[in-house]
Structure formats: C-alpha cells, structure tokens
Amino acid sequence: MNGLRANGIPVARILGIEIRVHLSWVLILAIITAGVASQLTASQPAWSDALRWGAAGAVAVLFFLSVLVHELAHGVLARNRGMGVGSVTLLFFGGAASQAGQASRPVDEAIVAASGPIASGFVAAAFLVFFLAAVPLTGAIGEAVAQVSIILAGLNVFLALLNMLPVYPLDGGRLLRAVIWRLTGRERLATRGAAIANRVLGWAFIAGGIALMVTGDALDGVMLAIIGWFLGGSARSVESRLVLEDLLRGMHVENAMETGLPSVSPQLTLDTFAAQYMASGEGSSLPVMQSDVLLGLIGSSQLRRIRRKAWPTMRAADVMVSPPALPRLGPDDELWGALERLRNTGLDGLPVFRGQELLGVLTRRSIMNVIQARSKPPVSVAPAVPGAP
Numbered sequence: 483m484n485g486l487r488a489n490g491i492p493v494a495r496i497l498g499i500e501i502r503v504h505l506s507w508v509l510i511l512a513i514i515t516a517g518v519a520s521q522l523t524a525s526q527p528a529w530s531d532a533l534r535w536g537a538a539g540a541v542a543v544l545f546f547l548s549v550l551v552h553e554l555a556h557g558v559l560a561r562n563r564g565m566g567v568g569s570v571t572l573l574f575f576g577g578a579a580s581q582a583g584q585a586s587r588p589v590d591e592a593i594v595a596a597s598g599p600i601a602s603g604f605v606a607a608a609f610l611v612f613f614l615a616a617v618p619l620t621g622a623i624g625e626a627v628a629q630v631s632i633i634l635a636g637l638n639v640f641l642a643l644l645n646m647l648p649v650y651p652l653d654g655g656r657l658l659r660a661v662i663w664r665l666t667g668r669e670r671l672a673t674r675g676a677a678i679a680n681r682v683l684g685w686a687f688i689a690g691g692i693a694l695m696v697t698g699d700a701l702d703g704v705m706l707a708i709i710g711w712f713l714g715g716s717a718r719s720v721e722s723r724l725v726l727e728d729l730l731r732g733m734h735v736e737n738a739m740e741t742g743l744p745s746v747s748p749q750l751t752l753d754t755f756a757a758q759y760m761a762s763g764e765g766s767s768l769p770v771m772q773s774d775v776l777l778g779l780i781g782s783s784q785l786r787r788i789r790r791k792a793w794p795t796m797r798a799a800d801v802m803v804s805p806p807a808l809p810r811l812g813p814d815d816e817l818w819g820a821l822e823r824l825r826n827t828g829l830d831g832l833p834v835f836r837g838q839e840l841l842g843v844l845t846r847r848s849i850m851n852v853i854q855a856r857s858k859p860p861v862s863v864a865p866a867v868p869g870a871p
Contacts, residue, residue, distance in 0.1 A: 492807065496550075499557045500807065502571040507546065514542040518633060526629065529622060537626045541633050546572070548605050548638050552645075555601035556594055563590040588663035588672070595656035599642040606638035649683060649713060650676035650720055670724065677720035684713030727818055729856045735820050736813035738852045739834045739842035745771035746780060748799035755798055756785060766847045767831025769840060770802045776840050778802030781830035803829055810835050811844055821849055 494501045519538035522529060529537075553570040564586075613631035616624050646654040655676050663672035687710030694703030746755060746768050759768055760782060767781035777799065784801040785793075809827065811820050811834045824832055824844065831845035 496554060497558060499554065499561075499570055501550065504571055507572065511542045511546065514545060515539050518542070522629065526625065529626075533622055533626055537630050540630050541637075544630070544634050545637050548602065548634065548641065551605055552598045552602050552641060555597040559594045559597040563594060565590065565594065588660040588669075591663065592657055592660035595653045595660065598653050599645050602638045602642035602645070606635045606642065609635035609638065647683075648676075648679050649716060650680055651716075655680065670727075673720060673724060677717045677724075680713050680717035680720065684710040684717065686710070687713060726853070729853055730818045730821065733817040733852065734813065735811050735815045735817055735834055735844050736841070738817055738848045739811075739813070739844045740831075740848045741842040743768055743843055745769050746798050748772055748777055748797065748802070750798045752785060752788060752793035752796045752798070752801065755780065756793065760785060767829070767843050767845045769833065769843060770798050770804075776833055778804030778808060779829070779831055779833060779843065781845075783828075783830050808833065812836065813841055817849070817852070820844055824849070 491505065492500055492502050515535070515538045517538075518541045519535050522534045522537060526534065549572050550570075553572060557570050609631045613628050613635060616628035616631060619625075619627070645652050646657075648654045648658045650656065650659060650673075658679055659672045659676040661672075662675040663669050666672065688707045689710075691703040691705070691707030691710060694700075694706060696703075744759065746759065748770050767779050770777045770780055780798050780802040784803065788796060788801060807827075808829070809823055809832055811823070811832050813834055813836055820832070824846065831843040834841045834844055
C-alpha cells in the first residue's frame, strides 16, 4: 500500500528511511498471535502450549517484518526514481510511504506501486523454500518451522493480492492510474478514472452483498456490502482531493506560510508556552530558536502528548520536532505538494527556508485559511445608478 496518510510512532531508521509504527499494530499482533495459536491447537494437538504460543508469536512478528519489507520496497524505489521519501508508516496489510514529491511520469508511478507486491511475492517464495526445507526434519521444532513458514507464505501472498486490488490508493489502484495516465497522457484524468473504478467496484461489492443476504448468507453479505461502502467512500475521497488540488493549483508555499511568528526559547517550560502562545492563538506551530538558529518546531500536537501535570517540569527542547524528522520547504515550492508533505509527516507545520534564512512556517491553519478564502465566491459589486441617493 502506498500513499495513504497515516501517523505513527518513530521506531527506527533503515536505509535512511524513518520507520513509524501505527498504534493499531499492538492489537494486530495480539489478534494474529491468538488466531494462529487457536489454529495450531486444532491442527497440532500434540504440541505443548509453549511451542504453540511461541510459533504463533513468531508468525505475528515475522508478518510485521514482512509488511516492513513491502513498504521499504516502495520507499527505496520512490527514492531511486527521484520522488524522495521521508518516512514509512506500517499499517495492517500495508502502510504509507511519505514521498517528498509526486511521480512526474506514469512509468515512475507504476514501478513504485508494483514494488511492494513484488517484494511480498519474493518474501512468500522465501518462506515457501523454508517450508520445503523443514518438511523432511523430524521432531516438534521441524514441524514448527514448517508450520510457521507455510502460514507466512500464505499471508504474504494475501498481502500482495490484497494490495493489487484496483482500488486507489492501494498499489493496484495506483497501477491502474499509471496505465490510464500512460494511455491518455493526462494525470488528472487518470486520477478520476481510478476514482470511477473505486466507485464501480464498490457498487459491485454492495450488489454482491445484497445477493448473498437474499440467498440466506447474511453475515458474508453484510461484510461484502460494508467493503463496498468503504470503496465508495474512497472514491469520494479521491474526488474531494481533486477539488482541493484545483483550489491550490498555481499557488506556492510563500502564498500561505505564516510569517512574523514569535520564537520560543528551548528552555521555556510547557506550562508557560501553553499560557503565552497556545492560549492566545499566536500560532499553531512555532519555531524553537537559539541564536537565530532553528532547533525545531513546537505546537499543539506536541503539547497534547504530554500530561498536563508534567508541563511545569518539561521544556520546549524536550518535546519539539527537530531534523531529520522535520523536513524543510522552500517559498517557491508548490503549495499542493507541500500540503502532501505536511499531511504525511503528521505535524502541525513545516519551516520555510530560503538558503539558511527562516522565512516562516507553513501550518495546517494557514493552508485552511487559503482554502477557505479561495472557496468563497467572488463578491460582485452592483454598478452605481446615476441619480440614485
């Protein structure tokens, strides 16, 4: 999966790419472990509880690493194709690669989209090799290796196939978009075509769900209809994205960034920061400066992560977001691309530099102000009537 917005907790940096993990993985690992343990209880009744739960835990952890390989493939290929990548956030059955730029050619879009499923295919093949190698082994350990390997091979095949569904922004939807883009030469038409495919597939799932419910399979029918409803929502999201892109077309970061913001000392305590800056609404993301050097940014998001009773003892330097987790923008960068970067980082704002000079901060609030201003219809002024009072 490539391109979905998602926040996560940074846990590592691999190949120069920041790895973030979504909190949902706590629940996902528990569900996979419990599900596989239950399956092994039925298929391997002679195993001890320790071996059964150990094998189930291994499946959960190795599947997590499999998803990481899938997303790293997207990130590495995006960087190699000149699109850049800031971070990778791992989600269930996929993730989100935060690209610094959009594909400029359909072939780049296709290669980056296909890299994840191809990587999952290779991982599945590797686990199948492990399974074949473990089958001749005797004893419970050999059986456990074989069971774990075949389960993971199946999960990785499922991961690849699921992401190949022609649903934008899954990998299959991005491949479909790349094909339409290549055939028509029009990127916007390709995005709209992907949205139409989402909608049509959603209708088909809903119709299939209703058919199953009529024939008596209520549970599967409801599940299929719910999937169709989500696909329809995805189509609406893509169409809304196109409208937003139209509103911001031709605009640059300098047209929306906040300037003249007060700077924050790195030694300022959080309670004072909240009282002096956040409560007054002076800025949603403020620069933390020392001797005219930007150390990082601090905003409401960082404040919310800290318990209020800890504010008097914690300082801005303790919670600010600093490089390399804090990308830079230039004043001439396109506003639409900058918005995408801001979304992918999950931050309140990004600093805008010209050379080494800090010009301002592009914030979610400043972009929203621009969107609201451009969404308003122009006010027409009635011509003056001669002789009217």
